[in-house]
Amino acid sequence: MTTEAGIRPPPLLQDTHELLIQAVSIRSLSGQEGEVAEYLRGWMEARGFAAQVDAAGNAVGLRGNGPYTVALLGHMDTVPGEIAVRLDEDGVLHGRGSVDAKGALCTFMAAVAALPPEALQNVQFVVVGATEEEAPSSRGARHIMEVLQPDAVLIGEPSGWEGLTLGYKGRLVAQVRAEKDNFHTAGDGSSAADDLTEAWFRVRTWAAGSAEDVGIFDSVQATIQGINATGDGLTQRADATFGLRLPPRLSPQEAEAQIRELLANLPSVSVNFVGHETAVRHPKDNALTRAMRVAIRAHGGTPVFKVKTGTSDMNVVAPRWPVPTLAYGPGDSALDHTPEERLDLAEYDRAVQVLTDALTRLAASVS
Incomplete structure (x- = not known):
């Protein structure tokens, strides 16, 4: 060569x-x-x-x-x-x-x-x-x-x-779904996309709170890896994938438990976790x-x-x-x-x- x-x-x-x-x-x-x-x-x-x-x-x-x-x-x-x-x-x-x-x-x-x-x-x-x-x-x-x-x-x-x-760092992937009955947007209530967005805000705030007084390796990083909203006229559905990078002090299992608790009072939201890797x-x-x-x-x-x-x-x-x-x-x-x-x-x-x-x-x- x-x-x-x-x-x-x-x-x-x-x-x-x-x-x-x-x-x-x-x-x-x-x-x-x-x-x-x-x-x-x-x-x-x-x-x-x-x-x-x-x-x-x-x-x-x-x-x-x-x-x-x-x-x-x-x-x-x-x-x-x-x-x-x-x-x-x-x-x-x-x-x-x-x-x-x-x-x-x-x-x-x-x-x-x-x-x-x-x-x-x-x-x-x-x-x-x-x-x-x-x-x-x-x-x-x-x-x-x-x-x-x-x-x-x-x-x-x-x-x-x-x-x-x-x-x-470790890794955890959250597959999040919000699903609810369709409603008129002029009415009082939230859409599936609204509820999904609320779920993201909670996760992002939780991750940001881990970064106080520590470097990036010792904090949680959270990103949205994909997002989509659909509906058939009767139901609304919004799906997103949240990617989490985890520090050594936080296992994927501990992160999963904390996120489930964060989202527990959002009845339209369900979450599935994959990609568990320990730092x-x-x-x-x-x-x-x-x-x-x-x-x-x-x-x-x-x-x-x-x-x-x-x-x-x-x-x-x-x-x-x-x-x-x-x-x-x-x-x-x-x-x-x-x-x-x-x-x-x-x-x-x-x-x-x-x-x-x-x-x-x-x-x-x-x-």
């Missing part, structure tokens, strides 16, 4: 660049990851991994020998939205999934492929390209967490090559974070700890894998899901170098 300027990278970088470019070029919406899974499996197998596509459709590659196991869990699926895949003259790769999160997954694969023999003697590295992370099912992560019992976990999500993400925040000082910090500094960077207001497969696996965990990957997460999604290959290269160094250091420390 050459850039538009005709510059060809060195052979090792050329190999990892082609991995990423090809992975981004293969369309892989949630539930449609089969082609990219097979490509990633073949790439890993050709480079010494014991590789397979498992029962959940995950691309799984293993290198090294235990007893210490490091799981590197990324995801292969993307949200919808066609972006023409191209590498511009500045070495920036444009395409859906380049940042979220094939860039991180390919970083994992390239780094583990580059590990020296001594790093593989007492440590088993398992790279997982998971299915359906962008869907509520999180099918790949839910399958692999029943199979593995790792001692350390890396989640593949964009953080910037100097960034180490320790936590993600997670991991400690910043352990063998994994120390190895990553040292490696970032060794490559000229300044480590930055982060927490994110979204969710990831970290939320899914944390209850089953209570071990040192962080998310890492190149790219700007502000470009996730946008029409401008793109990744600078120079940053990708730096992330591969940092992670290879960090995993080598981690293997030495646990040996």
Whole structure:
């Protein structure tokens, strides 16, 4: 692969660049990851991994020998939205999934492929390209967490090559409906849309009250994700979806109970809750974070700890894998899901170098 300027990278970088470019070029919406899974499996197998596509459709590659196991869990699926895949003259790769999160997954694969023999003697590295992370099912992560019992976990999500993400907010989705008999708008009373709006005002006020004297990660965020009003002349109906981002101190179950109480005296309003994800925040000082910090500094960077207001497969696996965990990957997460999604290959290269160094250091420390 050459850039538009005709510059060809060195052979090792050329190999990892082609991995990423090809992975981004293969369309892989949630539930449609089969082609990219097979490509990633073949790439890993050709480079010494014991590789397979498992029962959940995950691309799984293993290198090294235990007893210490490091799981590197990324995801292969993307949200919808066609972006023409191209590498511009500045070495920036444009395409859906380049940042979220094939860039991180390919970083994992390239780094583990580059590990020296001594790093593989007492440590088993398992790279997982998971299915359906962008869907509520999180099918790949839910399958692999029943199979593995790792001692350390890396989640593949964009953080910037100097960034180490320790936590993600939780999530709850409220599907709210107001339904009542039709009436003349000149009469005294409220419409179904009025009652739905009152429900939203109550939820929004409740969320705003949680933000006093705390930062955004420790507060509730509430948004309307969709709204619709219909009627057949006899009844009125208004439906809306409220999306809630939850801090670690508030479980989805507790939030659900509080919202039900808020709306209890609105007889026309019913609510159904889905998408329960508990917030997670991991400690910043352990063998994994120390190895990553040292490696970032060794490559000229300044480590930055982060927490994110979204969710990831970290939320899914944390209850089953209570071990040192962080998310890492190149790219700007502000470009996730946008029409401008793109990744600078120079940053990708730096992330591969940092992670290879960090995993080598981690293997030495646990040996």
